[in-house]
Amino acid sequence: MFNILKQVSDYAKGSFEAAKYIGQGLSVTFDHMQRRPITVQYPYEKLIPSERFRGRIHFEFDKCISCEVCVRVCPINLPVVDWTFNKETKKKELKHYSIDFGVCIFCGNCVEYCPTNCLSMTEEYELAAYDRHELNYDNVALGRLPTKVTQDPMVTPLRELGYLPKGVISPHDLPPESNRSGKRPEEILQEKNS
Ligand code: SF4
Ligand code: SF4
Incomplete structure (x- = not known):
């Protein structure tokens, strides 16, 4: 009798641990769903290089x-x-x-x-x-x-991904006047110098 109770208790404990780890794994997955994209679908999408980009x-x-x-x-x-x-x-x-x-x-x-x-x-x-x-x-x-x-008519140009407006996940077809979240590096510098 005592053995059976111990087995049931161990089984319940194991199930609880398994559910906890699955929950932890899924929380990471759901967290990623809220994050901004950090990749583009190259070569169909390309980021627009910055003004001072040093290319060919x-x-x-x-x-x-x-x-x-x-x-x-x-x-x-x-x-x-x-x-x-x-x-x-x-x-x-x-x-x-x-x-x-x-x-x-x-x-x-x-x-x-x-x-x-x-x-x-x-x-x-x-x-x-x-x-x-x-x-x-x-x-x-x-x-x-x-x-x-x-x-290039074959390419969808994308602006930089790091400054998308808050809550926006996809950078596609973003109107140019839309407010960005966070500060741009030059704005932070300006604040420091003032
Ligand atoms: S040729 Fe290339 S490495 Fe030489 S100065 Fe110009 S950019 Fe620099
Ligand atoms: S050799 Fe021609 S490219 Fe080189 S610095 Fe003189 S003018 Fe410029």
Whole structure:
């Protein structure tokens, strides 16, 4: 008799423990249902890069004066500036310009120091290639206008997910004037400085 009672008690205790653990597991699941999404359905959806995003470099051949400042300020002397000296005009003539994005660290020094502003950083970040040599962009490839997430009809552009209005879970079709929850980094800085 005593044994049976002990077995029933152990069984009830075990069932209670199992129910407790299932409850704990489900509470985590339900908690996640309330959270904001942190992924996008790439490549059908893409986040819009920030204004200062340092993506693929754009180069304007006609503006370049072959001064090679970009080479000197580059931490790895990466840009290749191929020029000849024109004795008649007594000026350098650019023949070829290239940057190998397989090596570039996108620091932006070349863009910053170029005296004629012929280099600029774009928001293009999809540079994957099967052959690493394809990442060595010549002046034609560098001169191609960048693709933009907002101009691609096949892509749904999304604004950043961290500042969605309170209670909004999906960032799709969010009106631009909607209030954001939380403060943006520049607002926090402004408060600190004031
Ligand atoms: S972004 Fe930086 S690493 Fe790349 S070419 Fe310019 S200076 Fe060199
Ligand atoms: S710094 Fe600018 S102008 Fe000078 S060589 Fe480089 S890209 Fe051309």
